[in-house]
């Protein structure tokens with residue numbers, strides 16, 4: 492009986508790994524995605540397009556997104572200090588500010604200029620932004 496313990500645990504462990512992997516596979520509705528060829532693959536392409544179609548669709552979606560939509564994505568790195576809706580927190584409230592205010596402030600922080608007493612807290616965030624990011628974020632903040 493004692494000799495059976497290790498193989499039993501190994502079996503149990505394998506079971507857990509396989510169950511977890513199956514639950515996290517890329518295409519959950521496909522029963523055996525690792526052998527998705529022939530009809531299975533054709534059905535997948537009919538439903539989702541092939542990899543090129545998917546990339547084109549993603550590129551088209553990104554190209555047609557408005558500056559404010561793109562800014563919303565870029566603003567994800569700001570919410571910890573300014574709040575998800577720009578209501579403020581560690582950093583000042585941003586909602587209610589117009590685009591040119593945000594643009595001027597971010598450009599100043601990007602150039603490591605001092606605006607308020609805690610400007611240094613903004614340098615890293617602003618340095619990571621391109622001019623296009625700044626314009627998009629400014630449009631998003633104005634929409635808040």
Ligand code: HEC
Nearest residue numbers: 568569572581582583593596606607608609610612613616
């Ligand atoms: C580590 C916390 C922190 C992060 C992250 C952060 N900020 Fe700030 N932010 C601050 C603080 C603190 C100030 C006030 C700085 C000062 O005294 O000049 C500020 C100031 C600002 C201002 C000027 C506001 C005013 O009333 O003068 C703008 C605009 C701004 N942040 C935008 C952003 C954007 C956009 C991001 C994301 C790319 C961001 N911040 C990320 C903390 C942060």
